[in-house]
Amino acid sequence: MKKHSLITLLLCNCFTLTALAETTEAPKLNPKLAQYHGAVKSLGGALMSEMKAALAAGGGLKAIEICHSKAAEIAEKISQEQGFKVGRTSLKIRNDKNAPDAWETEQLQKFEARKQAGEDPAKIETEIVEVDGKLRYMKAIPLQDTCLSCHGDKVAPESATKIQTLYPTDKATGFKLGDIRGAFTITENMPAKK
Numbered sequence: 069m070k071k072h073s074l075i076t077l078l079l080c081n082c083f084t085l086t087a088l089a090e091t092t093e094a095p096k097l098n099p100k101l102a103q104y105h106g107a108v109k110s111l112g113g114a115l116m117s118e119m120k121a122a123l124a125a126g127g128g129l130k131a132i133e134i135c136h137s138k139a140a141e142i143a144e145k146i147s148q149e150q151g152f153k154v155g156r157t158s159l160k161i162r163n164d165k166n167a168p169d170a171w172e173t174e175q176l177q178k179f180e181a182r183k184q185a186g187e188d189p190a191k192i193e194t195e196i197v198e199v200d201g202k203l204r205y206m207k208a209i210p211l212q213d214t215c216l217s218c219h220g221d222k223v224a225p226e227s228a229t230k231i232q233t234l235y236p237t238d239k240a241t242g243f244k245l246g247d248i249r250g251a252f253t254i255t256e257n258m259p260a261k262k
């Protein structure tokens with residue numbers, strides 16, 4: 069009898085420990101968040117390498133053209149690979165097609181408030197939330213050195229002219245280093261409930 073209860077005790081302890089280990093590990097291993105981080109990295113990385121190649125090949129004007137003709141295409145390709153929609157948006161947009169919807173506007177405003185309160189923009193993101201039957205997630209994009217030539221307050225005149233021609237309603241200049249330029253945004257359809 070004694071032996072039996074000892075075994076029971078040991079077994080119980082083991083299970084409790086395993087359960088505890090699982091709860092403490094869970095936030096790190098959230099597979100959905102890891103997948104979304106991966107998608108954001110793919111899109112950011114792909115845009116960056118296209119831009120660097122264009123800058124090297126033809127300078128700033130070429131890079132603007134490449135952004136104009138390829139940004140949407142690259143986002144579409146990565147969305148198809150991932151199986152959910154990944155794109156970019158902002159409170160001050162260049163391309164009207166990237167305009168935020170109501171939920172995105174609200175998150176972008178919260179991001180601004182968090183930055184004002186001292187949070188590092190590089191770390192600002194939403195949780196994954198369900199909105200109208202879809203999973204949604206956003207991650208802030210901080211403005212870096214390399215962005216200033218096209219989004220800063222001293223855009224070279226020929227670049228400014230080119231941008232104005234391609235985007236007559238452009239609002240995406242005047243940013244400073246460390247500002248939140250916008251955000252990556254993910255929308256995923258939920259599997260149908262049975």
Ligand code: HEC
Pocket residue numbers: 119128131132135136137139140156157158160161162163164166209210211212214215216217218219240249250251
């Ligand atoms: C060579 C010029 C150029 C540089 C450098 C550049 N961008 Fe852009 N950016 C553009 C153009 C052009 C668009 C519009 C793309 C489109 O039509 O979808 C754009 C669009 C965006 C958008 C999408 C929202 C919107 O306003 O339409 C974000 C976010 C963005 N840029 C962030 C950045 C960041 C962050 C950097 C630096 C890492 C950067 N950009 C560097 C030209 C540039």
